[in-house]
Amino acid sequence: MLTIQVCVGSSCFLRGSKKIIAEIEKLIAEFQLDDKILLKGCFCHEKCTGGVTVMVGEKLFTGVAPKDVEEMFEQEILPAIKGDTECL
Numbered sequence: 001m002l003t004i005q006v007c008v009g010s011s012c013f014l015r016g017s018k019k020i021i022a023e024i025e026k027l028i029a030e031f032q033l034d035d036k037i038l039l040k041g042c043f044c045h046e047k048c049t050g051g052v053t054v055m056v057g058e059k060l061f062t063g064v065a066p067k068d069v070e071e072m073f074e075q076e077i078l079p080a081i082k083g084d085t086e087c088l
């Protein structure tokens, strides 16, 4: 199970956490990954930047904008899931 945490601290919230969560939820449904991804909100990582802070597993991404989510999903999330299941 891959955990994705989207910061909902005040700075990130104002920069689009809600849209990012909605976009990730949409992609999880589209790829039927409900049983492989745990999507959570989290509070400030003290990495407030010009966008939203997102953790994919142990990897931290800062400055994420809603428009970046699809690319992040393809380049980071899907490979991380594949890596998770390769040992099974």
Ligand code: FES
Residues within 6 Å of the ligand: 007, 008, 009, 010, 011, 012, 013, 043, 044, 045, 046, 047, 048, 049, 052, 053
């Ligand atoms: S509010 Fe999200 S990292 Fe600070």
